[in-house]
Amino acid sequence: MALVSPIPEPLVELIAERFRVLGEPMRIRILDRLRAGEAGIGELADDLGASQQNVSKHVGVLVRAGIVGREKQGTAVRLRIADDSVFALCELVCGGIGRDLERLQSILESSEVTS
8 A cells, every 4th residue: 555645644643653562672572473373472471581471461562453363272362463564564674774784884894994
């Protein structure tokens, strides 16, 4: 979907909220782990070296945002990625960071040559 310009204010708010949801390192780590497959809160906590309470709090935010889905299986709850478009955004951000790092490395290398 192409964005219109100027972006309507309600859409600006929704976009900003999505970035706020993704602006927490633990949530990125949770999404990265769920990219590999479904997991329960306990599994995520163990895999990420975090408390179940902390993971549960962040998963709740991701669920409310519609990025992560929950599925009850007996007494257990399995978590999965509900909106994998989030990974396209992560790829774009990672690509930008990679380009920035290459540019900085080039600057550092050229300054070493002239020193």
